[in-house]
Amino acid sequence: MRHFTCVQDLGDLKQALNEAFEIKKDRFQFSELGKNKTLLMIFFNSSLRTRLSTQKAAMNLGMNTIVLDVNQGAWKLETERGVIMDGDKPEHLLEAVPVMGCYCDVIGVRSFARFENKEDDYNEKILSQFIEHSDRPVFSMEAATRHPLQSFADLITIEEYKKTARPKVVMTWAPHPKSLPQAVPNSFAEWMNATDYEFVITHPEGYELDPRFVGNAKVEYDQKKAFEGADFIYAKNWSAYKDPNYGQVISTDRSWTVDAKKMALTNNAYFMHCLPVRRNMIVTDDVIESPQSIVIPEAANREISAQTVLKKILMGLSNL
Amino acid sequence: MRHFTCVQDLGDLKQALNEAFEIKKDRFQFSELGKNKTLLMIFFNSSLRTRLSTQKAAMNLGMNTIVLDVNQGAWKLETERGVIMDGDKPEHLLEAVPVMGCYCDVIGVRSFARFENKEDDYNEKILSQFIEHSDRPVFSMEAATRHPLQSFADLITIEEYKKTARPKVVMTWAPHPKSLPQAVPNSFAEWMNATDYEFVITHPEGYELDPRFVGNAKVEYDQKKAFEGADFIYAKNWSAYKDPNYGQVISTDRSWTVDAKKMALTNNAYFMHCLPVRRNMIVTDDVIESPQSIVIPEAANREISAQTVLKKILMGLSNL
Amino acid sequence: MRHFTCVQDLGDLKQALNEAFEIKKDRFQFSELGKNKTLLMIFFNSSLRTRLSTQKAAMNLGMNTIVLDVNQGAWKLETERGVIMDGDKPEHLLEAVPVMGCYCDVIGVRSFARFENKEDDYNEKILSQFIEHSDRPVFSMEAATRHPLQSFADLITIEEYKKTARPKVVMTWAPHPKSLPQAVPNSFAEWMNATDYEFVITHPEGYELDPRFVGNAKVEYDQKKAFEGADFIYAKNWSAYKDPNYGQVISTDRSWTVDAKKMALTNNAYFMHCLPVRRNMIVTDDVIESPQSIVIPEAANREISAQTVLKKILMGLSNL
Numbered sequence: 001m002r003h004f005t006c007v008q009d010l011g012d013l014k015q016a017l018n019e020a021f022e023i024k025k026d027r028f029q030f031s032e033l034g035k036n037k038t039l040l041m042i043f044f045n046s047s048l049r050t051r052l053s054t055q056k057a058a059m060n061l062g063m064n065t066i067v068l069d070v071n072q073g074a075w076k077l078e079t080e081r082g083v084i085m086d087g088d089k090p091e092h093l094l095e096a097v098p099v100m101g102c103y104c105d106v107i108g109v110r111s112f113a114r115f116e117n118k119e120d121d122y123n124e125k126i127l128s129q130f131i132e133h134s135d136r137p138v139f140s141m142e143a144a145t146r147h148p149l150q151s152f153a154d155l156i157t158i159e160e161y162k163k164t165a166r167p168k169v170v171m172t173w174a175p176h177p178k179s180l181p182q183a184v185p186n187s188f189a190e191w192m193n194a195t196d197y198e199f200v201i202t203h204p205e206g207y208e209l210d211p212r213f214v215g216n217a218k219v220e221y222d223q224k225k226a227f228e229g230a231d232f233i234y235a236k237n238w239s240a241y242k243d244p245n246y247g248q249v250i251s252t253d254r255s256w257t258v259d260a261k262k263m264a265l266t267n268n269a270y271f272m273h274c275l276p277v278r279r280n281m282i283v284t285d286d287v288i289e290s291p292q293s294i295v296i297p298e299a300a301n302r303e304i305s306a307q308t309v310l311k312k313i314l315m316g317l318s319n320l
Numbered sequence: 321m322r323h324f325t326c327v328q329d330l331g332d333l334k335q336a337l338n339e340a341f342e343i344k345k346d347r348f349q350f351s352e353l354g355k356n357k358t359l360l361m362i363f364f365n366s367s368l369r370t371r372l373s374t375q376k377a378a379m380n381l382g383m384n385t386i387v388l389d390v391n392q393g394a395w396k397l398e399t400e401r402g403v404i405m406d407g408d409k410p411e412h413l414l415e416a417v418p419v420m421g422c423y424c425d426v427i428g429v430r431s432f433a434r435f436e437n438k439e440d441d442y443n444e445k446i447l448s449q450f451i452e453h454s455d456r457p458v459f460s461m462e463a464a465t466r467h468p469l470q471s472f473a474d475l476i477t478i479e480e481y482k483k484t485a486r487p488k489v490v491m492t493w494a495p496h497p498k499s500l501p502q503a504v505p506n507s508f509a510e511w512m513n514a515t516d517y518e519f520v521i522t523h524p525e526g527y528e529l530d531p532r533f534v535g536n537a538k539v540e541y542d543q544k545k546a547f548e549g550a551d552f553i554y555a556k557n558w559s560a561y562k563d564p565n566y567g568q569v570i571s572t573d574r575s576w577t578v579d580a581k582k583m584a585l586t587n588n589a590y591f592m593h594c595l596p597v598r599r600n601m602i603v604t605d606d607v608i609e610s611p612q613s614i615v616i617p618e619a620a621n622r623e624i625s626a627q628t629v630l631k632k633i634l635m636g637l638s639n640l
Numbered sequence: 641m642r643h644f645t646c647v648q649d650l651g652d653l654k655q656a657l658n659e660a661f662e663i664k665k666d667r668f669q670f671s672e673l674g675k676n677k678t679l680l681m682i683f684f685n686s687s688l689r690t691r692l693s694t695q696k697a698a699m700n701l702g703m704n705t706i707v708l709d710v711n712q713g714a715w716k717l718e719t720e721r722g723v724i725m726d727g728d729k730p731e732h733l734l735e736a737v738p739v740m741g742c743y744c745d746v747i748g749v750r751s752f753a754r755f756e757n758k759e760d761d762y763n764e765k766i767l768s769q770f771i772e773h774s775d776r777p778v779f780s781m782e783a784a785t786r787h788p789l790q791s792f793a794d795l796i797t798i799e800e801y802k803k804t805a806r807p808k809v810v811m812t813w814a815p816h817p818k819s820l821p822q823a824v825p826n827s828f829a830e831w832m833n834a835t836d837y838e839f840v841i842t843h844p845e846g847y848e849l850d851p852r853f854v855g856n857a858k859v860e861y862d863q864k865k866a867f868e869g870a871d872f873i874y875a876k877n878w879s880a881y882k883d884p885n886y887g888q889v890i891s892t893d894r895s896w897t898v899d900a901k902k903m904a905l906t907n908n909a910y911f912m913h914c915l916p917v918r919r920n921m922i923v924t925d926d927v928i929e930s931p932q933s934i935v936i937p938e939a940a941n942r943e944i945s946a947q948t949v950l951k952k953i954l955m956g957l958s959n960l
Contacts (some may be wrong), residue, residue, distance in 0.1 A: 015955055028356050031356070036668050036671070036700075038696055038699065040692065048388075048411065048416060048419070048420075049419055049423075051388070051473075052360065052386060052388065052419075052420065052422050052423040052424070053422075055343070055386050055423075056358060056384075056386070056423045059358065059384045060356075064696075064699045066692060066695050066696070068688070068691070069392070072392055072709070072712055075686055075916050078919070080927060081925065082920075082922065083919065084919075084920040084921060085919050085920060085921055086817040086918065086921055087817070090818075090916045090918060091688065091915065091916030091917070092917070092919050094919075094929075095915050095916065095917060095928075095935060095936075095939075096688060096916070098936045098939075099688070099689055099692075099915060099936060099939045099940075100688075100692065101938035102939055102942075103689075103692040103693050103695075103696045103940075103942075103943055104692070104694075104696070104935065132764065137852075154900075162528055177406040177407070192489050213759035240918065252406075275411065275415050275419065276410045276411030276412075276415065276416070276568075277411070277415060278405035278406065278410060279398070279403065279404075279412050279414075280402075280403065280404040280405060281404060281406055285401065285402060288415075289414075295415065296415075296418045296419060296422065298376070299415075299418075299419045299422055300419075300422035300423075302422075303422065303423055348676050350741075351676070366715055366738065368708075368715055368731065368736060369739055369743075372706060372708065372739075372740065372743040372744070373742075373743050375677055375706050375743075376704075376706070376743040376744070378753055379677075379678065379704045389712070392712055400908060438651065485738070497726040497727070498730075508811065572726075595731065595735050595739065596715050596730045596731030596732075596735065596736070597731070597732070597735060598725035598726065598730060599718070599723065599724075599725050599732050599734075600722070600723065600724040601724060601726055605722060608735075609734075615735060616735070616738045616739060616742065619735075619738075619739045619742055620739075620742035620743075622742075622743075623742065623743055
């Protein structure tokens, strides 16, 4: 594997899951693989889990890590070609990217949707430039349209907790005060579509996701109906994808908050969320604190998904 | 030892001091102890010495370190339970803490008193949540009420420089323009009370510390009288503890500044301060630059106190 | 070698270049040299290349690295002696510097000219205090008057790309909206003067550099004439050095921008710039993207220059 931006990059998903579970048994068994290899983690946006779990994963593999917060301590980057750069951005991504590539062996990039231009976002304008110009393997630490390390961790978690071969997994929209990207729900849908699970998406009218990600999922506008018989509830807010509301909050309807009453409709479902989560907007205190809440093991699996991806990239580097 | 938040956690103080001096002779003798162990250092507040000395100590022990500045590059954290999180804080400490625990083996936390609620501060609301919810050994890198790594380094320094078995140690309040926590003086008092030194505290009326920390110290309101015969002068500003002035600056009286004239009253005392120090507020240039000033060796011992604490925590982890 | 702030510190330049090329062949051959040695990198200003390349170089040598952004997460530092510190700066450089020295073996410092006081800048007030008070080897990661790691990388690059023994190297001023220090052009001139190249500086009237740096360079006010027959074009903006305009932008004349037409006057010259570069101010898109642009290999050599310098400092530490 060279780059990692979506589920397809992993190759055989079953085999990737097996690698992940192998790593989870002993995360230090490949600590020679990353010797003298440097991971550069570039953040255009805030991060807690991704920052920590990816560093930890890289260190488990014996890699050196360098963390760069682009908006803190580095230069602001111009991303448009042809601009006369007489404003507040002293460096162009077209120089910064190959330069960053010079000083490392693998690059992780976090770059959220900016909601300035839908086409730019959905073409992964920033991530693509790293892939094109850095001369290094690049992996997404959440890009404009997908968050594959999260989705991979989600999948690992479901595999660990599922009680039937083909669980019913329901991804539900929930309210949030701010305008959030579609990366997590897009990505989760993409990964669920790569399994044989029963997969349902529920959200208010107007919150339809890009059909390329929805795929074969069943879309159900009645949240309660969607929850019936569910084995996993995957809650997440996202802003509207459809024009003319792209990137807008069109509802903060708290009747969509996941609460105990709705959870009672499920097949004693596990509650999942990628975190950070707004309590009492997305989910009530009692649900997220209940024994069925697996948000912490889900987060813990971020180390495993990152380490599996880094291991595959390192093996690609050394042609093993 | 599991957690480290106060002098009692160290167990036998003499033995801990011996361990510290052992480490100081060769700080790389335990570099296998931390192999494949990760220290996560979490800063809610600024730091220079603690940041550097604790990282250095961890690296001396062969640990990996990850530094997280909560207010830079991560998410702002909600600390109140039951809140409808529709404001500017996207993550709750109740999720963030166990998640942080997932990605490391040991957690260091810096979280100052906030002066919003005295009870919250003196109950160590933030630090306690890390201890309760992280599932990891937690040590204080200065919390609301104590700064034990500083006090331990102070004690090591006094042991190195003392000329009599039971030196007279005087902690003196000194003026400062800003409202500072009581953590350093509380903690220093707590540690001095654990020794058999002669310990005196001097400050203006109204600056009385919490009696639980003052312990058996003699409180002397006349600074000059307190200085007589002192072997060590430990200067520090703090804001008022007593209600209704909790957290307030009630005096900036520069007659309390430590100067050469006052130092002349002592038994050729060493001058100590935890740093950062406001020159010509806390202490004059000539005193802090005099041969009797041991603020730099005192700061250097922060590496030793941190390494002793980390070593004891690592040994607790491996049940050695 | 103990400190590294200018070309003279390197000793024999030919030998240093040989060491650099030796390192470039296998950058991990000295990975034992830095064992249990800690590099502290202190940034008073933003950094991308220096931050990454110096960390990478240190890790190649097996060093531990700690990065400190003084204006983020640490305390603001007072630099004037004798001040009553009752303002917004809680710590004095006179304490901070020796304290920083305590926790590391080697210190790198970035501290740009502040343009508040020309004498302070040209006396390297900040860097000097680190050399004087830290008790550690100190190297410049760009100081007020020089950027020697950049110049060394520039020299390595010219040596790699030159087609004649004594190439003609032209440093040209180019327009920029902001007031920039003279460190890079000063330093580049200093290093070029240490070679036997033909070295020409071209800039508008009023942009004369300090004669101590200009040295034996030919100064040519006609940019086109300067470019004739050049083998290397080294573009850079700087603010005025001469009084009363010290630190001022006295021209943003875009007729000085390096474009294809001017490059056509050269001997098919390579285009160099230290980066970050303002496109279409300093240089047009087509020139910087042309095959003759070697800004990326130039930046990549920052790792090599830093590693050579660190290796020499480490060998000085161990008296090898």
